[in-house]
Amino acid sequence: xxxxxxxxxxxxxxxxxxxxxxxxxxxxxxxxxxxxxxxxxxxxxxxxxxxxxxxxxxxxxxxxxxxxxxxxxxxxxxxxxxxxxxxxxxxxxxxxxxxxxxxxxxxxxxxxxxxxxxxxxxxxxxxxxxxxxxxxxxxxxxxxxxxxxxxxxxxxxxxxxxxxxxxxxxxxxxxxxxxxxxxxxxxxxxxxxxxxxxxxxxxxxxxxxxxxxxxxxxxxxxxxxxxxxxxxxxxxxxxxxxxxxxxxxxxxxxxxxxxxxxxxxxxxxxxxxxxxxxxxxxxxxxxxxxxxxxxxxxxxxxxxxxxxxxxxxxxxxxxxxxxxxxxxxxxxxxxxxxxxxxxxxxxxxxxxxxxxxxxxxxxx
Amino acid sequence: xxxxxxxxxxxxxxxxxxxxxxxxxxxxxxxxxxxxxxxxxxxxxxxxxxxxxxxxxxxxxxxxxxxxxxxxxxxxxxxxxxxxxxxxxxxxxxxxxxxxxxxxxxxxxxxxxxxxxxxxxxxxxxxxxxxxxxxxxxxxxxxxxxxxxxxxxxxxxxxxxxxxxxxxxxxxxxxxxxxxxxxxxxxxxxxxxxxxxxxxxxxxxxxxxxxxxxxxxxxxxxxxxx
Amino acid sequence: xxxxxxxxxxxxxxxxxxxxxxxxxxxxxxxxxxxxxxxxxxxxxxxxxxxxxxxxxxxxxxxxxxxxxxxxxxxxxxxxxxxxxxxxxxxxxxxxxxxxxxxxxxxxxxxxxxxxxxxxxxxxxxxxxxxxxxxxxxxxxxxxxxxxxxxxxxxxxxxxxxxxxxxxxxxxxxxxxxxxxxxxxxxxxxxxxxxxxxxxxxxxxxxxxxxxxxxxxxxxxxxxxxxxxxxxxxx
Numbered sequence: 082x083x084x085x086x087x088x089x090x091x092x093x094x095x096x097x098x099x100x101x102x103x104x105x106x107x108x109x110x111x112x113x114x115x116x117x118x119x120x121x122x123x124x125x126x127x128x129x130x131x132x133x134x135x136x137x138x139x140x141x142x143x144x145x146x147x148x149x150x151x152x153x154x155x156x157x158x159x160x161x162x163x164x165x166x167x168x169x170x171x172x173x174x175x176x177x178x179x180x181x182x183x184x185x186x187x188x189x190x191x192x193x194x195x196x197x198x199x200x201x202x203x204x205x206x207x208x209x210x211x212x213x214x215x216x217x218x219x220x221x222x223x224x225x226x227x228x229x230x231x232x233x234x235x236x237x238x239x240x241x242x243x244x245x246x247x248x249x250x251x252x253x254x255x256x257x258x259x260x261x262x263x264x265x266x267x268x269x270x271x272x273x274x275x276x277x278x279x280x281x282x283x284x285x286x287x288x289x290x291x292x293x294x295x296x297x298x299x300x301x302x303x304x305x306x307x308x309x310x311x312x313x314x315x316x317x318x319x320x321x322x323x324x325x326x327x328x329x330x331x332x333x334x335x336x337x338x339x340x341x342x343x344x345x346x347x348x349x350x351x352x353x354x355x356x357x358x359x360x361x362x363x364x365x366x367x368x369x370x371x372x373x374x375x376x377x378x379x380x381x382x383x384x385x386x387x388x389x390x391x392x393x394x395x396x397x398x399x400x401x402x403x404x405x406x407x408x409x410x411x412x413x414x415x416x417x418x419x420x421x422x423x424x425x426x427x428x429x430x431x432x433x434x435x436x437x438x439x440x441x442x443x444x445x
Numbered sequence: 446x447x448x449x450x451x452x453x454x455x456x457x458x459x460x461x462x463x464x465x466x467x468x469x470x471x472x473x474x475x476x477x478x479x480x481x482x483x484x485x486x487x488x489x490x491x492x493x494x495x496x497x498x499x500x501x502x503x504x505x506x507x508x509x510x511x512x513x514x515x516x517x518x519x520x521x522x523x524x525x526x527x528x529x530x531x532x533x534x535x536x537x538x539x540x541x542x543x544x545x546x547x548x549x550x551x552x553x554x555x556x557x558x559x560x561x562x563x564x565x566x567x568x569x570x571x572x573x574x575x576x577x578x579x580x581x582x583x584x585x586x587x588x589x590x591x592x593x594x595x596x597x598x599x600x601x602x603x604x605x606x607x608x609x610x611x612x613x614x615x616x617x618x619x620x621x622x623x624x625x626x627x628x629x630x631x632x633x634x635x636x637x638x639x640x641x642x643x644x645x646x647x648x649x650x651x652x653x654x655x656x657x658x659x660x661x662x663x664x665x666x667x668x669x670x671x
Numbered sequence: 672x673x674x675x676x677x678x679x680x681x682x683x684x685x686x687x688x689x690x691x692x693x694x695x696x697x698x699x700x701x702x703x704x705x706x707x708x709x710x711x712x713x714x715x716x717x718x719x720x721x722x723x724x725x726x727x728x729x730x731x732x733x734x735x736x737x738x739x740x741x742x743x744x745x746x747x748x749x750x751x752x753x754x755x756x757x758x759x760x761x762x763x764x765x766x767x768x769x770x771x772x773x774x775x776x777x778x779x780x781x782x783x784x785x786x787x788x789x790x791x792x793x794x795x796x797x798x799x800x801x802x803x804x805x806x807x808x809x810x811x812x813x814x815x816x817x818x819x820x821x822x823x824x825x826x827x828x829x830x831x832x833x834x835x836x837x838x839x840x841x842x843x844x845x846x847x848x849x850x851x852x853x854x855x856x857x858x859x860x861x862x863x864x865x866x867x868x869x870x871x872x873x874x875x876x877x878x879x880x881x882x883x884x885x886x887x888x889x890x891x892x893x894x895x896x897x898x899x900x901x902x903x904x905x906x
Contacts, residue, residue, distance in 0.1 A: 131567050156570040157578075169568040173586040182582070186573035231572045514839035530791065532840035533824045615824030615835060616796060633728050633827075634798040 083107065085235070085267075086141040089127050091134035099123045099134075099291040105284070107143055107235070107267040112282035112299070114272060114310075120291040121271040125237045128269065129163050130156035142235065160188065162233035166240045168220035170212040176223050177208040183230040192232025193264065201263065202226045202256055218249030222256060229260070236268045242277060254280055275315055279303070279359050300357075304406030306389045306399050311408055316397075317361040318408040324354045333378075339403025343431070344378045364432040365409035367398065369419060371428045379431040383407060385423050388416065396421075400429055407431075450643060452619045453627035460535070460623060461603040464542040468550040468599050469592070471543075476554035477580065498548045505545060506612025513537050513613065533615035538623070541609045550599040557591035558584060590662075597658055601651070673722040674737070691718035692880055693738060695729045697745035698795075698828040699771065699802060699847035700867065703900040704743060711887050717880050725828035727799025733872065740881055743768065743869045746801035750868035763871035767905035768888060769897050771865035773805050774854035777836055777843035782855060784843060785815040791822035793841035795829040802829050805862035806845035812861060848901035866905065
């Protein structure tokens with residue numbers, strides 16, 4: 082009876098129809114990923130109760146029915162907080178009053194307090210300002226704070242970074258990561274940006290044309306070839322490793338993954354911390370012999386588990402590294418020349434690896 | 446000023462004030478309902494609300510004269526409830542004025558409510574606000590100015606009411622002889638001094654009221670711009 | 672409104688009929704005069720246009736230049752005032768055309784009802800209508816003092832008073848007999864006589880239509896019609 086059970090049939094504009102029948106986790110961050118028009122916002126609206134799907138259908142949160150064929154719990158009774166893409170701060174209230182709005186309507190006191198939220202999101206200087214005087218990034222922070230202060234059981238975020246410029250977006254991401262770490266609050270995060278998703282999500286739901294194409298843990302889905310993720314330009318595998326020694330002289334840090342050591346750019350992290358690593362497929366090349374004099378530092382022994390053609394000129398490889406996987410994208414010509422086959426033992430050369438910020442310790 | 450003139454002024458102000466208050470109380474939910482309807486049939490309701498704008502007041506007065514007589518269902522029900530006759534009473538004028546000034550209160554409110562973004566109300570809903578709460582905490586603060594506009598229009602329109610009152614008032618000093626009727630009486634019986642006093646007084650009062658309203662309007666607009 | 676109507680009629684009138692005669696008539700006499708004028712029109716082809724209202728209202732309109740040829744007042748005062756006023760056009764001599772009777776309509780027909788404060792009463796506005804003045808004189812009588820607190824409803828003219836009563840809004844009404852022929856007559860001694868006078872407002876000499884119309888009004892046929900309508904002959 083745990084989790085968020087959904088059975089939805091919700092028509093939208095222009096013949097669009099959201100049809101979903103699944104159970105989503107209610108711990109950690111679940112990202113809902115898909116292209117525009119795939120129904121992500123509709124899905125959130127149905128979960129929040131802002132849209133009523135056709136009957137029959139159901140929405141059940143940890144055993145509690147929010148929607149059945151006969152009943153419908155309205156949004157203001159569900160304790161689901163929603164951060165919208167456009168913040169939607171009340172224009173007639175200043176920031177403090179917007180936050181108070183949430184506090185005065187909460188039905189339970191088990192959420193974060195005002196002090197905490199203001200501190201986490203650094204809202205102290207903004208409190209007396211009116212929403213019209215805030216930048217998009219600031220508005221979004223206030224919106225997140227307001228949502229948290231309503232003491233929700235579930236937090237929904239609909240592409241919160243979409244309206245922000247790059248630096249504001251990065252800033253906001255830091256705040257969000259801090260939150261996901263501090264709070265024991267299930268979060269549903271909608272995005273069309275896989276890098277954003279990689280920073281935050283534990284679980285991934287792939288939505289396409291109103292239907293769920295795939296769902297699973299982030300690490301798992303990113304390393305597979307049978308989802309659309311691997312076929313995107315920025316396809317990347319995500320691996321989990323432990324921080325090791327730092328090498329300040331060369332500005333590098335060690336990361337231990339499946340018994341192998343990777344070197345990444347220097348980070349201010351304590352050794353022993355678990356970290357995710359995002360390795361784009363285009364940055365992974367393979368060779369049969371371990372090169373001795375390469376400029377590439379990260380060369381790991383891998384086994385080819387799957388080969389898939391991508392278009393007429395390229396090929397995707399799924400490479401096993403211990404129990405985790407890497408993706409590699411090479412030209413079909415090279416694949417043919419190297420006579421690559423499943424089961425081959427190769428070396429993967431990783432040109433660059435992005436060390437993802439923060440990873441909650443309750444993963445894997 | 447004579448007693449009759451003071452009576453007329455008092456009656457007019459009372460009529461306008463009571464009518465305005467009633468229209469705000471009943472017109473607000475109506476305007477809200479109309480502003481949130483997406484179906485087509487509410488157009489019928491909108492048309493009914495707008496009728497007093499188009500129909501000559503005498504048409505309204507004519508039908509009310511017939512409708513409010515003691516031997517009709519309405520007249521009888523009124524008598525049961527209050528023990529008094531509805532015809533030619535101040536209450537009859539209130540009923541007439543409420544219908545007559547209805548669109549002047551409902552339409553500005555409806556337009557203002559329609560301008561409140563649905564998105565804000567959805568956000569309020571997710572923060573725990575039920576529809577009544579949403580109305581009180583989001584809609585009203587954002588449409589405060591139109592309440593002032595609607596009330597002013599309703600009040601002013603009722604002060605200027607003549608045709609309806611002529612048909613159903615019965616010209617009873619102290620009860621139904623409002624300003625416009627008293628004025629009419631004076632002109633018809635060539636008592637021009639009294640007519641000047643009333644008419645002139647009304648013009649000055651209206652001017653002062655409008656100046657105050659527009660000044661407040663400017664002040665608000667400047668604040669928004671800053 | 673009357674002006675607009677007259678203007679339209681003037682424009683629409685067939686050329687052969689010539690200019691219509693414009694007549695202002697007190698509200699109580701209108702329907703009677705309508706029948707009289709229709710007959711005139713049938714016999715002579717001359718068009719007659721009537722405008723009605725309370726005597727006082729019509730009087731002030733004429734004073735301010737309303738273009739009527741003839742005015743049928745409900746009293747003598749208005750006609751005499753117009754005769755003596757220096758207007759620039761030569762007006763005729765006022766002549767009596769009928770004597771009105773006041774009646775009490777409504778309820779059980781008993782005049783004693785006027786002493787009952789629970790019965791509402793409609794009259795024409797005494798400020799502008801002679802029948803209203805007569806009604807006030809009747810109400811001032813000592814035997815009706817008890818009815819002083821009644822709801823007294825005033826119509827802009829006798830016709831509106833009639834409407835107030837006829838629609839059921841008012842219980843009683845003091846009206847001209849012409850509007851309520853079957854109602855109880857009020858003793859004539861109770862009020863000043865309702866002698867109704869008419870006066871021509873434009874020169875009769877040279878205006879054949881007006882001349883023949885005035886002759887028609889004075890004819891026996893018309894006198895009979897006026898009598899049938901509930902009026903007394905002039906003294």
